[in-house]
Structure formats: C-alpha cells, structure tokens
Amino acid sequence: MSSGAQTKSGxxxxxxxxxxxxxxxxxxxxxxxxxxxxxxxxxxGPSLIPLDTKLKPSxxxxxxxxxxxxxxxxxxxxxxxxxxHGSREVFLIPFIATIIGIIGGMSVxxxxxxxxxxxxxxxxxxxxxxxxxxxxxxxxxxxxVLPKSPLTIAVLLALFSWPGLARALAAExxxxxxRDFVEACINLGLxxxxxxxxxxxxxxxxxxxxxxxxxxxxxxxxLIGIVLLGVAPLNPTNWGYLLxxxxxxxxxxxxxxxxxxxxxxxxxxxxxxxxxxxxxxALEEVFNPRLRTYE
Amino acid sequence: MDLKALFPFxxxxxxxxxxxxxxIMIASTVTFIAIRSMPGDxxxxxxASLAEELRIPFEEARKIVYSIYYGIEIEKPIYVQYFEYxxxxxxxxxxxxTYFKRPVTYVVARALGWTVFTLSIGVSLSxxxxxxxGMVAGFKRGSKSDxxxxxxxxxxxxxxxxxxxxxxxxxxSARLGLLPAxxxxxxxxxxxxxxxxxxxVLYHAALPILTYVVTTFSGWALLIRSNVAKILExxxxxxxxxxxxxxxxxxxxYVGRNSILPLIPLLALRIGGxxxxxxxxxTIFAYPGMGYYLSIALSIxxxxxxxxxFFMMTVATIIGVIIVxxxxxxxxxxxxxxxxxx
Numbered sequence: 001m002s003s004g005a006q007t008k009s010g011x012x013x014x015x016x017x018x019x020x021x022x023x024x025x026x027x028x029x030x031x032x033x034x035x036x037x038x039x040x041x042x043x044x045g046p047s048l049i050p051l052d053t054k055l056k057p058s059x060x061x062x063x064x065x066x067x068x069x070x071x072x073x074x075x076x077x078x079x080x081x082x083x084x085h086g087s088r089e090v091f092l093i094p095f096i097a098t099i100i101g102i103i104g105g106m107s108v109x110x111x112x113x114x115x116x117x118x119x120x121x122x123x124x125x126x127x128x129x130x131x132x133x134x135x136x137x138x139x140x141x142x143x144x145v146l147p148k149s150p151l152t153i154a155v156l157l158a159l160f161s162w163p164g165l166a167r168a169l170a171a172e173x174x175x176x177x178x179r180d181f182v183e184a185c186i187n188l189g190l191x192x193x194x195x196x197x198x199x200x201x202x203x204x205x206x207x208x209x210x211x212x213x214x215x216x217x218x219x220x221x222x223l224i225g226i227v228l229l230g231v232a233p234l235n236p237t238n239w240g241y242l243l244x245x246x247x248x249x250x251x252x253x254x255x256x257x258x259x260x261x262x263x264x265x266x267x268x269x270x271x272x273x274x275x276x277x278x279x280x281x282a283l284e285e286v287f288n289p290r291l292r293t294y295e
Numbered sequence: 296m297d298l299k300a301l302f303p304f305x306x307x308x309x310x311x312x313x314x315x316x317x318x319i320m321i322a323s324t325v326t327f328i329a330i331r332s333m334p335g336d337x338x339x340x341x342x343a344s345l346a347e348e349l350r351i352p353f354e355e356a357r358k359i360v361y362s363i364y365y366g367i368e369i370e371k372p373i374y375v376q377y378f379e380y381x382x383x384x385x386x387x388x389x390x391x392x393t394y395f396k397r398p399v400t401y402v403v404a405r406a407l408g409w410t411v412f413t414l415s416i417g418v419s420l421s422x423x424x425x426x427x428x429g430m431v432a433g434f435k436r437g438s439k440s441d442x443x444x445x446x447x448x449x450x451x452x453x454x455x456x457x458x459x460x461x462x463x464x465x466x467x468s469a470r471l472g473l474l475p476a477x478x479x480x481x482x483x484x485x486x487x488x489x490x491x492x493x494x495x496v497l498y499h500a501a502l503p504i505l506t507y508v509v510t511t512f513s514g515w516a517l518l519i520r521s522n523v524a525k526i527l528e529x530x531x532x533x534x535x536x537x538x539x540x541x542x543x544x545x546x547x548x549y550v551g552r553n554s555i556l557p558l559i560p561l562l563a564l565r566i567g568g569x570x571x572x573x574x575x576x577x578t579i580f581a582y583p584g585m586g587y588y589l590s591i592a593l594s595i596x597x598x599x600x601x602x603x604x605f606f607m608m609t610v611a612t613i614i615g616v617i618i619v620x621x622x623x624x625x626x627x628x629x630x631x632x633x634x635x636x637x
Contacts, residue, residue: 133318141601145333263462
C-alpha cells in the first residue's frame, strides 16, 4: 500500500483527498452521478437519441412507459428526446454566464478586498444598489428586446451573478490580508500579485467552487424562467419553452395526464439542481473538514 | 441616550435616497433601451393607425406615438431624450398602455395592491416560520432531527419558485381542487368591505402566498440554524446560564435576538428578488398583480405597460428596502449606536 502510494503519489493523493470523500458521502455520489448524466445528455445525448418530431395525436400527454420513459408532450412526441435535445442550451448558456459572472466577481472582489478602504466601501455601495434591482424582470425584458444570441443571454444572466460573490470575497480577502503568513510574504518582498494569487487565492478556492455551482443552478432556473414566461428561446426544445407550451398554450395543468407530465418535467429540473447543489456541498466539506458534522 | 441616537433616520435616509436615485437610473435605462429597441412593426401599427385617425403624415404620427405613449421626444439628441424620459418617469408619467387604452398608472393602481398584499403576507409568514424552524434545528444541532430538518431545508431551497408554484398548483388545485388558482376573487362576489369578499380574497390569495412561504422559509431557516449553532458556543451564554437566567429568557433574548438581527439587512436585499420573482408566480396563478401584467405586457407587445410596470416594481422595491432600513435601528441597538457615532 505504502509503496503504491509512493509510486503514483500525485494521483493517489488526489483520490484520497478529493474523490474518495465525495464518493463516500451519499450526497456527493448523487451529485456526481447527476453531473455525469448532465454532461452525457448535453454532449453525446442528441446523437444517441434522435429528436422525435412526428406528431401523434393519439399519443398526446401519454404517461411514462417503456417506449416513452418520460411520457409524451402535448403533440404526442417523446418527451425524453425533447429533454435531451434541449439540455444543451439549458446547460451551456448558464455555464457561460456563470464563468463570466465568476471572473467578474473574483476580479472585483479580490481587488476591493486587497486594496481595502475606499475601494471596499465603493464595492459595498455598488452591490447594495445592484442587489436591490428586481433582477428577474431586467433579464426578462432585455432578453426580450435585445438581439437574440446565446452570448447576449449569458451576459445578461452574468450581470446579476457577480455582486454577492464579489462582496463575500472582498470580506474574505481583507481578513486573510492581516494573517501572519501574508505579513511574512510582504516582509519577504514578494510582489502583491504573487501574494494575491499564489498565497491568498488558494484559500478562496473552496468558496469560489461552491459559488460556481450555486450560481450555475440559479442561472439555469432564471433561463428556464424567462423562457417559461414567453421570451423566445433559441431552440424549440428549451425546457422553458416546453413548459411554456405545456402550461399556457395547451393548458396541460387542466388535463389530468398533462399535469403528470408537467410534474415530471419540473421534477427533472429540480433533481438536476439538487444534484449540483449536493455535489457542491460535498466538495465544500472536502475542502473544509470542519463542516463535516454527520459522519 | 439623546434624541439623535433614538431617531437616527436622517443619515440612513440620506444614504438610501442616493441609492434610490441610482437604482431608478438603472431601471429607467433598462426601460429606455426596451422602448428604443421596440420592433418596428409595433411602432408602425400604432403610428399608422394614429396617422389615419388624425389625418396627419406618418412621420408626425410616429413622433406623437413616442412622446405621448412613452414620453420620449424622438427628434432630440439621444442623451436629451434619456434625460427627459427619466424626469418624466419621476414626475409620474409612466407612459400609456396601448392595450388598455389608458395611462399605465390606471393599471398600476389596480395591480399594485394585490402584489403588495400577497408579498407582504408571504414575506412575513415565511420569515416567522423560517425563524422558528431554524431555531428548533439550531438548538438540536448535531442530532438526527436536525439532520432531517436541515436536509429538508436544503432540498426545498434548491427548488425554483416557479417549480414550487407549479407543484402546488398541480397538487392543491388541479388534483385535489382545494384552492382556486385563477384571479384575485370570484366574479360573483361584490368587492367591498364585507366578510364574504374578504374571505374570498384570502381564499384566492392562498396559493400565491403559500408559494412565497414555501420558496423562502427554508433559506431563512438555514441561516438561523447556523446563527443559533454559533451563538450557543458563545461564552456569554454559558455565563447567562451560570447566573441562573431562565431558559425562556435565554432562548428569546440571548439566542433569538442575536440570531435574528443579522438577517434583517438580508431581508432588505431580498425584497427586489421577491418582487421580481412574483412575475412568474403571479403569471402561473393568473393573479392580477404587477408581475402578471408585466408578462401580459410582453406577450401583447405593450411596451408602454412594460416600462410602467417595471418602473413601479423598482419603486416598490426601493420603498420596501427603505422601510426595512428605517425599522432596523429600532430593533437593533448596535445599528442605532453605529449610526449615532458615524
């Protein structure tokens, strides 16, 4: 065992430190499986499961069966194929939005936290204002009127992703800044950028990772929400659009079978969201063992 | 303690007014962009019908449409347009709804009340329930029941509001038929101050309110739980116990107050999110509040209504935040001192 650990130490330590604890916690495993399913769905899914475009009036709102694992939609099309084909847009746009938001939030937060003083107060004021704007209608209205492209929508979502993170990071950096190891680095004459990214940065990694996951799912909910409300999607299999058609156009909630299908559809969304959140929590526990209380 | 320390409103109010102005600038920029990027066909239809009605050239009708319906003087430079537009909004010129053929203020006057009514009850209830549930979990921290409770809170807080609205709709209204999911009151009930109307209104508001409560209470509960767990470790609590202070007093004053107070500023920050989120929930339940009209405005391309409703949503948020800010010093002596010293 010990010799094995020495020969492939890097990978093995990574396994011991990160993979094993995540797999051992039930939530972590569930999250990992969900994320794997999401990636498969958005990458190889559409080529494995062909999009069902045939309208079959007799199969309208059919309940789940072996042939149609998720049942059928308002036109008798196989819902599973629609969900798989819609997943690309539903996962990719929030993903891009989250990356933009995280980069923005980190740059502002690290800068404000490290410089401190006026910069931090300015950040607090800006985020105070920013967080009080009803963000959902803003995204909704602008996504409706601006020229439609994945990037536009991603940027709109990102606009409201950064403030919370920036604020929390600024607070964290300004408290880390006064620690002994940072004092030592300053006395060693290391550059500010080096200290910020090599010494302080790693301490923030768990927090940023956790925020990445929560922001991603929040952005996914918003994207589906605006499309559900009637903003035209880029792709007719966008889950929000499917829900919009099911609920508002075909009045699925008033049809017994229809409400089952709508129920299933939202459950998928909720389970995926939970998977990502649980995975993030498991990771957070790995990074920060003090949180592990239920062992 | 002098009078200024008791009523430290001036300072907070000043700061909030500056914030409010900036927020209004941002909100009006959004609506300005929305109106300026209005698709040509909407504008064309309006201007064409106006030109025919008044027997004037099309270009002139277009100008009138912009200035009357949206408060924008199209022939001026764009920054002047923007400036005058914001001034107009501040003077209460919310624009003209082409669908209702009335000023937007008319629609706002009918819709605002419903939103404020359901949201304020929903927010208060969810806060109280969240605090109570979080305190129970916090006091039993580390136990099996705490684990079950906090897991449930985590699961619920991960569900988006519209999903909860749809779940409740399907279960309580479509399946069991317990609650109505359309409108604010039954058409056969005479609006007025009578018991039947009030009962009917509450009956219709039940689903939206329940949705707000379910969506938000778990977030508060999780925050309170971690606050309580932290405070229970504090030395002042052990000292209070050693002094023989009653358990009841420890729970309410020592733990309760200290764990709830940090949440008040968060409440202020969440008002905007809740007012914005009401758009989806009111649309799902066809509840005639501001959010409902906002989504209607989009679906019928009524840009005047869109800008007016959105602007009023922002104003409502600002007022909500100011109210929370004004109340905080009364509840939290530390804020009172901070403001008085600063």
